Amino acid sequence: MTKPGNFERHCLLPRTPFPASAESQKPRLKKAQEFPILEKQNWLIHLHYIRKDYEACKAVIKEQLQETQGLCEYAIYVQALILRLEGNIQESLELFQTCAVLSPQCADNLKQVARSLFLLGKHKAAIEVYNEAAKLNQKDWEICHNVGVCYIYLKQFSKAQDQLHNALHLNRHDLTYIMLGKIHLLEGDLDKAIEIYKKAVEFSPENTELLTTLGLLYLQLGIYQKAFEHLGNALTYDPTNYKAILAAGSMMQTHGDFDVALTKYRVVACAVPESPPLWNNIGMCFFGKKKYVAAISCLKRANYLAPFDWKILYNLGLVHLTMQQYASAFHFLSAAISLQPKMGELYMLLAVALTNLEDPENAKRAYAEAARLDKCQPLVNLNYAVLLYKQGEKEGALAQYQEMERSVRLLRDSGSLEFDSEMVEMAQKLGAALRVGDALVWTKPVKDAKSKHRTTSTGKAAGVQQPLGSNQALGQAMSSAAAHRKLPPGAGGTSQLTRPPSLPLEPEPAVEAHPAEASAPRREKQEEDDPGVGVSSVRM
Incomplete structure (x- = not known):
């Protein structure tokens, strides 16, 4: 017999359902619409840009701009940078202006707009935009530096100096020192x-x-000890x-060490085989070795590498005169005069060539112009007097x-010229022929220039001479003294990533075409005086 308790234990009783809650009976709401995140691919754009994978970068930028309907500021910014690298300055300017509209309080956008204007040659407009950027960031040295460079192009050097000094006050940089030195x-x-370069x-x-530029400046002033010291320090680093190396070789060439100079030039030829100053200096070394x-x-x-360099044409004319190839000398000297019409020595050598080509009338005109200029x-x-006497x-x-005697007295008093013994001899012969007697200016003993190469600095009005070619190095180095030192471009996001800096502006070597490499100091030439070249028409 089964117990009631046991029966109940094994029977399943029906369960009473609980009433459903009110919340479960409500219909479910749809998921909220997801809005596109404007910066979600900025990291990928930045990665491709810094790796210089510009094609992949442009593909990601295109996709990002389609998703955001052209509102992603960083994508537009990087696209503008790439266009500028490809040389599409005007298109990059328009995109940077779009960035400035999307984010008007961002100084970086305005700096890039100003840089594009600078590259388009609109320097006044660039200064105005830089001034607007300065209102947003008053402690940015880059803005002051770039405004100073714009003023250099406008030839407003006093304003340029003020801006560059302001940049140095905010933050000292090598490039600012270089540009300030360039103004001077x-x-x-x-x-x-x-x-300025010493402070730098x-x-x-x-x-x-900086060391090389300072050494070249000392070399131009003839302070060889300091020049050698700074050039040596540059070569140490x-x-x-x-x-x-080129400058050191030119110093050795100036002092007649042609073999050592050629050894230096051989090293330079491996680095820059297409350098016009290098081949000019090598040529004048061979000229010195006859x-x-x-x-x-x-x-x-x-001359093939730099057809408009008058110093190379001068040297070619000089060598052809030495070889008695007067027609070729006339050709090169005429070309040099067309490029440098204010140099008296060119007219003198042209007159020597014309005299040997039996054209005395034009030779007289050339001598007269040379005497007027120098x-x-x-x-x-002396050469003019000999021609007239003949x-x-x-x-x-x-x-x-x-x-001539008046000029000799002035130069002798200043101690700036060593007289060639052959020149003295011819002057005495001419004086005797003219029955003026031996001039007192020739009575002092002179050094024989055949044993020591005398120098003539044609860049100075005093007529102190130097062998052609030594300061060709100076011309090359000073034109790139501001070298295109570019800060590494990088790109960053609008929030976490860092944007590439707007590069400090530097004048191109064309600026160095003002009285400068440019933009830079007046370039001197070196000239190896072969005994008798300058006075070939003096021989009687």
Whole structure:
């Protein structure tokens, strides 16, 4: 018999359902619509940009702009940077202006707009935009620096100096020192330029560009000890610095060490085989060694690489005169005069060529122009006097002889010229022929220039001479003294990522076409005086 309790234990009783809650009876709401995140692919854009994978970067940018209907500021910004790298400056300017509209309080956008205007040559407009950016960020040294560079292009050097000094006050940078020194070089003030570069070297003693530039300035002033010291320091930090090697070689060439100079130039030729100053200097080394065919070959290569460099044409004319190839000399000297019409020595050498080509009338005109342009070069007056004497014009010859004596007295008093013994001998013969007796200016003993290469600095009015070619290095190095040192471009997001900096502006080598590489100091040429070249028409 089964117990009631056991029966109940094994029977399943029906369960009473609980009433459903009110919430469960309500219909479910639809999920809220997801809005696109404008910056969700900024990281990928940044990654492709810094890897310089521009095609992939542009593909991601295109996709991002389609998703955001053209409202992603960072994608537009990086696209503008890529367009500018590809040379599409106007298109990049329009995109940067779009960024400035999307984010009007961002100084970086305005700086990029101003940089694009600068690259388009609209310097006044660039200054206005930089001033707007300065209102948003008053402690940005880059803005002051770039405004100063714009003023350099506008040739407003005083305003440029003020802006560059402001930039140095905010933050000292090598590039700002370089541009400030360049202003002084454009103004022809070498002393102030040297002071600026000395401060720059104190601030950045391992910067080989600053050391090389300072050494070249000392070289131009003839302070060889300091020049060698700074160039040596530059080579210590960078043994492959071709500018410093070229300058050191030119110093050795100036002092007649042609073989050592050629050894230096061989090193430079490996780094910059297409350098016009290099081949000019090599050519003049061969000229100094009296290897004239090799000299002409090197100089013609330099002329091919830089057809509008008057110094190379001058040297070619000089070598052809030495080889008595007067028609070729006339050709190159005429070309040099068309590029440098204010240099008296060019007209003098042209007159020598014309005299040997039996064209005395044009030779007289060339001598007259040389005497007008260079009043402190006795060689011009001496050659002119000889030509007039040969033509039977003794009165004119006497006048030129007396003018020569006046120039010699001035140069002797200043101690800036060593007289060539052959020049002295010819002057005494001409004086005897003109019956003026031995002039007192020739009574002092002179050094024989055949044993020591005398120098003539044609860049100075005093007519002190130097062998052609030594300061060709100076011309090259000073034109790139501001070298295109570009900060590494990078891109970043609108929030977490850092944007690429708007690069400090630097004048191109074309600026160095003002009295400067540019933009830079006046370039001097070196000239190897072969005994008798300058006075070939003096021989009687």
